[in-house]
Amino acid sequence: MTVIDANRMHEIEARYPEYFHRSFRQRFGGLMIVIATLLYGLYAVWFFDFPKLFAEAHWERVGIYLSQWVSYDVQPEFRIQNDGTIAVRYPRFSPLGDNPHPDWVVDNPDGSITIAVSGAGLAVTVSKSETIVTAHGVSVPVDVSSGAPKVVGPVPAWMTVYDDNVLADLGFAGDVSISVNRVKIRKRFLGWANFVFDTQSSFFDKPVGEVISLIVSGPRIKPDQSNLSLAFDDIWNNSEWQHGDVWTKLFQTIVMAFLGTLLGALAAFPLAFMAARNITPNRLLNQILKRFFDFLRSVDMLIWALFLTRAFGPGPLAGSGAIFLTETGTLGKLYSEGLENIDNKPREGIQSTGAQTVLVHRYGIMPQIVPVIVSQTLYQWESNVRGATIIGAVGAGGIGLKLWEAMRTNANWENVAYMVILILIVVFLFDAASNALRHRLMGSRTH
Template sequence: MTVIDANRMNEIEARYPEYFHRSFRQRFGGLMIAIATLLYGLYAVWFFDLPKLFAEAHWERVGIYLSQWISYDVQPEFRIQDDGSIEVRYPRFSPLGDNPHPDWLVNNPDGSITVSVSGTSRSITVSKSQTIVTAHGISVPVDVSSGAPKVVGRVPSWMTVYDDNVLANLGFAGDVSISVDRVKIRKRFIGWANFLFDPQSSFFDKPAGEVISLIVSGPRLKPDQSNLSLAFDDIWNNSEWQHGDVWTKLFQTIVMAFLGTLLGSLAAFPLAFLAARNITPNRLLNQILKRFFDFLRSVDMLIWALFLTRAFGPGPLAGSGAIFLTETGTLGKLYSEGLENIDNKPREGVKSTGAEAVLVHRYGIMPQIVPVIVSQTLYQWESNVRGATIIGAVGAGGIGLKLWEAMRTNANWENVAYMVILILIVVFLFDAASNALRHRLMGTKAH
């Protein structure tokens, strides 16, 4: 074992003071950061009143909205006439079309009607004097022969009795509202109704095999148009899903992102050379341009879109302009910072040969700055595809406005899901294309 005397210890302490005489920040910095993070978390809990927020949140709506993303419902209404007959009605824009005859609705010999909401475990039988609700393993009769509907026997937990109607919750399968003269049922189906052909189409409600046969070799449904062209027109002009309008708006969003990013990069590139201190030794000009970049990017893209929609009206021009202004500021700052961090030796070497300023920039600066320009521009282009969706909601055109209109109705969540999936696919494709292009231009391998 080696013994270190006092002189040797003093010599080691003098040589490495950072290890033996650490400052207060070095000794307790980590602990102070942890305490500050904990205090900030407690402050955030108090400031946002998170316990009350979570306690009063309508968590049940999450399941309802998510179920509406992947399903649709049909709402038959049964009206009990004075003579005891039952009339079946459907909403005006029913997914089943104008004259539906679903197999889950059965007319019984005694005049009653049975609706299978979810197989045999959940069904409704409507007659002139009572409605029988079968669910959760029991059958509950509801008498409708008197002045108000009345549950016969014990009222189960999934059934609610009001003054003039009885509401039975059948879970995801749907629900039923029972009053004296009418019974309204909501039956839910998994999937998206009429995604290809709406009820006005000649191909509506036909099996897939029959549709393919008609398109390939069947007789023309319209004398002046081929079945293939007719099928495409019916899909493109689908009144419920509006594929043509959705895809047109999606293309507008892509064009807005591309045009705004392209113009922003073209404007930012020369301005960045003037803003870089090592390229343009004019401190006043440097500061003016850098503050100009700060101003452009500090005003959010959404705010620029609001301004431009007031100036030019709603449409993709306002969206492209908003992206252009924001990207001029963002890319100008990124380009100028990249220029200020270049190695000056290649530049000085080219300059020492007596080359003109353009050649000095071309051979002394551009090889160093191109990777930064390509990487940042492609990333901003990819990001602006998402940003263009958001600004569309304020009238700047594109699919964002279409998405906002579908959400505002609070009834077309399957259309919302359709557009969200399209946006996700576009973002994924642009992300992959951006990465591949970036690696190809920079000469590196994609991982």
């Protein structure tokens, strides 16, 4: 065991003061950061009044919207005529087509109609005098023979009685609205209705095997057009899902992102050389260009899109222009900072040979700056695919505008899900392509 005397101890303290004589900031800096973060969190909770927001939020809508992303509903309406017969009507644009005859609507011998809402144990029987709703293990009769519908017996928790109608909430399966002379049912199904062929298509409601047989070797449905061409036209021009318009707008978004990023990179590249202090020794020009980059970056891409849609009208030109302006500022700043951080020795060595300025830049600067340019440009290109979707919502074209239109109706959430999935796939593919290009161009792929 080694014993250190007082002199030796003082010598060690003098040699390593950072360990033995630490400042207040060094000793308590970490603790102060933790305390400040906690205090800021508490302030944010108070400022935004999170307890009230969570208490008043409509959490039930989350489930409703998510269910509508992956399902569709059919809304038959049963009207009780004066002679006691029951007429069945469907909405004009029903997913079942113009002449629906679903097997879950059964005509009974006594003149009533039974509707299987969603599997065993859930059913609605409509007759001229009463409607019987069977759900959650109980059958609840609703008398409709008098002036207002009246529940016979106790009212279950899933049923609500109003002055002129009774509403039965059957959860994901749908709901039933009962009035004196009308019963309206909303029956929900999993999946996306008519995703391939809409109700106007000649291939609608045909089994897959029959469709393939018609396309491959069947007789022509239209004498002047092959079945394969007809099937493609029906899919592309699907009136419910609008595949042609969605894919066209998606391609517009990709082109907007590519064109805006490319033009921004081409504009930022020469300006960055003039903004870099070690390349262009003109402080006034350096500062003017850097402030110019700051101005272009400080105005958000969405704001540029709003300006340009007023100038050029809605469309992809405004979107490409917004990306171009934003990327000129962003890439100009990144390129100029990369130039200012290069090693000047290769450049000075080439200058000493008497080479022209272009050659000095080509061989003394570009080999050092190319990895930065490639990496940052590809990243911004990938990011702008997402950004182009957002600015499309304000009229700058692309799939963003289509997505916003579907969301505004508050009824086409399955179309929203379709477009969101397409956007996610495109972003994933561009991310993979960007990474592959970076590795290939920068020579960092591992074998």
